[in-house]
Amino acid sequence: MKYFVVSDVHGYHNELIEALVMAGFDSSKDTLISLGDAIDRGPQSIETVRYFMTLKNKILIQGNHEDLLNEYNPSMPTEADSHNGTTLTYRQFYLREEMDLWKQYQVATVNAVEIGDYILTHGYLPCNKLNIIPGSPYELN
Secondary structure, three states: OOEEEEOOOOOOHHHHHHHHHHHOOOOOOOEEEEOOOOOOOOOOHHHHHHHHHHOOOEEEEOOHHHHHHHHOOOOOOOHHHHHHOHHHHHHHHHHOOOHHHHHHHHHHEEOEEEEOOEEEEOOOOOHHHOOEOOOOOOOOO
């Protein structure tokens, strides 16, 4: 078994699949770790999330763009929401009635994971809301 680590896919599902094929990823035996920002900016956020959710061996880490979508207020979108692609991503999930998929994805994400001597996270260790994979030996001292 190998670990394949990706980050900042930003809704570019086709490019993700192409890169994984080129790298030799085998979903039946390898583990895919996404270090966050699976959504926004690209045209295929739903497809990206759906793909991650189909994988048996996966670790999904929360990124700031996942946070943006969770905090998005459709009645008061900001300029940053438009720039980051959050408004479009929200509309894609909402209009295509895929909000249940988004909720399932959120339940599956963590803020960090420890593998051997490494702690993997999106950009920093969010000590105020640490959510490590259950059973991980990592603890804050």
